[in-house]
Every structure is written in structure tokens, then in C-alpha cells.
Amino acid sequence: MDFNSLQYFVLVAKYENMSRAAEVLHITQPALSKSISLLEENLGVTLFDRNGRSIKLNRYGRFFLERAESMLKDYEMAREDLLNLVSPGQGVVSIGFMHTLGLEVIPQLMAAVQKDYPQLKVQLTQSNSSTILHKLEVGELDLCLISSLDTHKDLIWVKLWEEELFLIVPENHNLALKEQVNLKDFAKEPFISIKKGNTLRKSVDDLYKQEGYLLNVAFEGEEVHTIAGLVESGLGVSLIPYIKGLEQYKIRLLKVNAANCKREIGLAYISNHFKSAATKLLEEYIYEYFRK
Structure with missing residues (x-):
């Protein structure tokens, strides 16, 4: 069994169409069919059910597919780590971030990363x-910048900084000329909220509950x-x-005037997920960047 045969099998399993897989791989269909047949021979089991020219992954194929994908992933991780050992600062890291960080924080951070590690590729x-x-949980991201959240045993969140939440009102609002307000001053007013599923919404919900109020949501939006x-x-009014x-x-x-009228931003990752050398490098770089 060679590395190519695993790649070929995974692609054929994806399309369940030998012609399509051969086209994507830029090899002939007979060569691909022969590779799959040799793989089945080496494994001692048939991975596809064949009916004429159609093929379908069987239960043995589904079992092997999970292992094959894992082996390919381990290979790519090992290759990336070797590249980093030879040339530190190379590799690919995927990082997720909230909408509100996209205007200043992420552009400034990425500019700094590119300056110090020009060979490091970051997917945003x-x-x-x-x-x-x-x-992050399913492994599509290596790291993410996100507000504080309820962690589970495998999710690690490290605080980097905190942001004050301000009440925003129209210029002609009866509170507009005040320098500071209490939550009770606007708690019952129509509230323009970020949609549920966003940690900013959770921060605001928690703040209202601590003060003994519930949000009077008039409209919801996707971003600030x-x-x-x-x-x-x-x-309406809002807290952002x-x-x-x-x-x-x-x-x-x-x-x-509320002690918890803020949100905390931190770096999160899954503790039992593999971390490439490039990911570790960027993680430490982000910690140091925000410490400064």
C-alpha cells in the first residue's frame, strides 16, 4: 500500500464515480481502477459494491475511509512539522474570529504576523x-478569537483583553446628553440585539439578568x-x-454604571486536537502580541 493509493481511495469514496475521480486526479480511469483493485487486494476485502459501471462504498469501505482520512491527515501534519523544523515560521494555520474584530484587530494582527513571519500562511x-x-470543535479551525464562554473539558479559552460595552442611543434620545447611565434607565426600552448564538448576546443577556431585567428585543441583527x-x-437602544x-x-x-458591562476576548482551542508547529508558533505570537 502506498500513499497515492490512499489519496485515490478517499477521492473515489467521495464521488463514488470512477470517471469523475480520475478526472480530478488527472489520471486515466483504467489506472485508477487498477490502483483501487490493488488496494482491495492488499487489504483482503472489497471496499466498493460494483454494479456494472456504478460503484458504491460498502460498510468495509466506510470503515476504512475513516482510517484512511486519519492517516492522510497525520501525514500532512507530520510533513508540515518537518517543514517547520527545517524552516521555522512556515506552514498553514486556520483561525476564526468574530465579526467585530474584523475592522481593526484582525487586520493589525495579521500585518504584524506577516511582517515577522512572511512564510506563515494564515487562513481566516x-x-x-x-x-x-x-x-473549532470539528477541526476546521486551529484557533479562534472569541468572547468568554462556558467551556467544556476539551475547550481551552485564554483571556487576552476586555472591552467595555456602551449604551448607544439616537442623538435625539432623552438620555443622549447624559455622560453616564444606570441600566434601570433604559432596561425596559425596545432593544436592538445581536442574534442568539453570538457571545455578545450572551454577555448582554447575563448583564440584564444580574440586574433583574429581561431584554425587550425589538429587532435582531447579524453585526454591530x-x-x-x-x-x-x-x-431602540443597544449595548455594543x-x-x-x-x-x-x-x-x-x-x-x-454596571461592573459587568463589558465582554472579555480570548484565544480558544481544543486541547485534544493536534497542534502543528505553525499553530503553536502563532498561538504564542498572539499571546505576546496582546501582552504588549
Whole structure:
């Protein structure tokens, strides 16, 4: 059994179509069929059910597919680690982050990474907190920058910094001229909220509950600029961190007199997932970057 035969098998299993797999692999169909047959011969078991020209992965094939994918992944990880041993700072790392970090934090961080490690490739995924967390858990991401959350035994979250949450109101709101407000001053007003599944929503929900209130949600949005636009239109108030670009809206940012009116941002990873040398390098770089 060779490395190519594993790659060929995984692709044929994906398409369950020998012609399509041969086309993607840029080899002839007879050569691919022969490779699969030799693999089955070496394993001593048939991996596909064949009916004329059609093939379908059988239960032995499904069993072997999981192992084959794992072996290929281990090979790629080992190859990447060897590259890093020979040339430190090379490799690929996938990192997820929340929408609110995309305007300043991530661009500045990536500029610093590129300057110090020009050969390191970073794949970025921007989405809401729940989507990022799911991608992290299933292994699609190596690291993610996310608000504090309820961790489980395999999820590690390390705090990097915290952000104050400000009350935003339209410029003509009755609270607009105040420098500081209490939560009770606006707790019953229509609230423009980030959708559930975002850790900012959880932070706000928790704050309201601690003060003995429930959110009076009028509208929900996907990201902070949408929230600011809805507040500007007089549809409600909201609690958000300061981000670049809020100056374009006719709103006022007010400090809230509440100890927990903030959110914490940290780096998260899954403890029992493999970490390549490149991932470890970027992880330590991020810790040091935010310490400074």
C-alpha cells in the first residue's frame, strides 16, 4: 500500500464515480481502477459494491475511509512539522474570529504576523460565535478569537483583553446628553440585539439578568454596524463595544454604571486536537502580541 493509493481511495469514496475521480486526479480511469483493485487486494476485502459501471462504498469501505482520512491527515501534519523544523515560521494555520474584530484587530494582527513571519500562511474565517465554535470543535479551525464562554473539558479559552460595552442611543434620545447611565434607565426600552448564538448576546443577556431585567428585543441583527443603523433610525437602544466606523451614525455612546458591562476576548482551542508547529508558533505570537 502506498500513499497515492490512499489519496485515490478517499477521492473515489467521495464521488463514488470512477470517471469523475480520475478526472480530478488527472489520471486515466483504467489506472485508477487498477490502483483501487490493488488496494482491495492488499487489504483482503472489497471496499466498493460494483454494479456494472456504478460503484458504491460498502460498510468495509466506510470503515476504512475513516482510517484512511486519519492517516492522510497525520501525514500532512507530520510533513508540515518537518517543514517547520527545517524552516521555522512556515506552514498553514486556520483561525476564526468574530465579526467585530474584523475592522481593526484582525487586520493589525495579521500585518504584524506577516511582517515577522512572511512564510506563515494564515487562513481566516469570520462569522458569529456559535459558527466559529462549531468549526473549532470539528477541526476546521486551529484557533479562534472569541468572547468568554462556558467551556467544556476539551475547550481551552485564554483571556487576552476586555472591552467595555456602551449604551448607544439616537442623538435625539432623552438620555443622549447624559455622560453616564444606570441600566434601570433604559432596561425596559425596545432593544436592538445581536442574534442568539453570538457571545455578545450572551454577555448582554447575563448583564440584564444580574440586574433583574429581561431584554425587550425589538429587532435582531447579524453585526454591530447593522445594530448602529437600527438605533440611529430610532427603533431602540443597544449595548455594543466601540468599533471603528461608529462615528458615521447619528448616535451617542454612553457609559453604563454596571461592573459587568463589558465582554472579555480570548484565544480558544481544543486541547485534544493536534497542534502543528505553525499553530503553536502563532498561538504564542498572539499571546505576546496582546501582552504588549
